Amino acid sequence: MKGIVFLGNRQCETRDFPKPVPGRGEVLIRVEATGICGSDLHVYRGKEPSDQIRGHEPCGVVEAAGPDVSRLKPGDRVTVHHHVGCGKCPECAEGEVVACSGGKKLFGVSIPGSFAEYTVAVERNCIPLPDPVSFIDGAFMACVGGTAYGALRRLGVRPYESLAVFGLGPVGLSCVILGKALGARVVGIDILPERLQLGTTCGADAVMDGSKDGVVAAIKDFSRVPFRGDGVDYIIETSGATPARQCLIPSIRRLGKIAIVGVGGTDKVINPSEIHGKACTLIGSVVFRLGWIWDLARFLTVSGTSFEPAVTHRFALDDAPEALHLADEGRCGKVTFLPHAEGDR
Ligand SMILES: [Zn+2]
Numbered sequence: 001m002k003g004i005v006f007l008g009n010r011q012c013e014t015r016d017f018p019k020p021v022p023g024r025g026e027v028l029i030r031v032e033a034t035g036i037c038g039s040d041l042h043v044y045r046g047k048e049p050s051d052q053i054r055g056h057e058p059c060g061v062v063e064a065a066g067p068d069v070s071r072l073k074p075g076d077r078v079t080v081h082h083h084v085g086c087g088k089c090p091e092c093a094e095g096e097v098v099a100c101s102g103g104k105k106l107f108g109v110s111i112p113g114s115f116a117e118y119t120v121a122v123e124r125n126c127i128p129l130p131d132p133v134s135f136i137d138g139a140f141m142a143c144v145g146g147t148a149y150g151a152l153r154r155l156g157v158r159p160y161e162s163l164a165v166f167g168l169g170p171v172g173l174s175c176v177i178l179g180k181a182l183g184a185r186v187v188g189i190d191i192l193p194e195r196l197q198l199g200t201t202c203g204a205d206a207v208m209d210g211s212k213d214g215v216v217a218a219i220k221d222f223s224r225v226p227f228r229g230d231g232v233d234y235i236i237e238t239s240g241a242t243p244a245r246q247c248l249i250p251s252i253r254r255l256g257k258i259a260i261v262g263v264g265g266t267d268k269v270i271n272p273s274e275i276h277g278k279a280c281t282l283i284g285s286v287v288f289r290l291g292w293i294w295d296l297a298r299f300l301t302v303s304g305t306s307f308e309p310a311v312t313h314r315f316a317l318d319d320a321p322e323a324l325h326l327a328d329e330g331r332c333g334k335v336t337f338l339p340h341a342e343g344d345r
């Protein structure tokens, strides 16, 4: 089967690998959709070559089940949470697989990833896809869409409240889509015209060019509704960029909540006295609980929401160099591989 490896310094190639065999408690998945994520790009830009199949947004159809698999069967459409916890530690018991203390595995890093025709996953991490949820939506749920949902859950965003999303890459666009589906008023901020346009396509009530002066004042204007107006109720920061991080505390209202999702620089741009002054809450939000991907499947189904407006490019595995180059440039929305194109839906 085909699988994509990174060779270091922004080089990659599609190689031939043996088709994997599911072990005890595992299923073999025929991958129908798998997206390129920002964290893939950090590795892609690095110097180290690796023989590991990359990709960590597995979604497709169960083709075979290993011994002791009881819930899934061949033909089931599934998505897969990409952090594979030990399943036995206190953090896994809470569903916080990202914080697993018992030896966590990660798709595309410590176990073979999903940029391939087939991948293997433990049954525990596989979530059935309800019928209206597409394979592309399932790939979003596995990482970027689930991460957006995790931030919104941790913040507790409610209808009619205001949300500013800094950075309109795939995670930020997912925050816009889910924030709107939750009934919030959403403003998106980015510095690239292509991404501002995508913010609008994904349903943002307003978009703002973060490279221009007066963004904080414009966000406060946006927040102006009865009994409010001195900043938004919630912010999700996905860009990791220092200038965006500098806007966070000035743009939040008193008692508001901010989630840091974007990985980025190490500049010390936030002053604890300002957090105290606004009595606001600042949290680090890293991916999402295992249980929340089940909730997200239900949410997408019941609300009729799809992440697909955030997708700008679909590629075959053989197009890896072009796909990775495009995603690395950052001027597009989500770039997705469809390893078996006829499976697109
Ligand atoms: Zn990811």
Ligand SMILES: [Zn+2]
Binding pocket: 085, 086, 087, 088, 089, 090, 091, 092, 100, 101, 102, 103
């Ligand atoms: Zn664990």
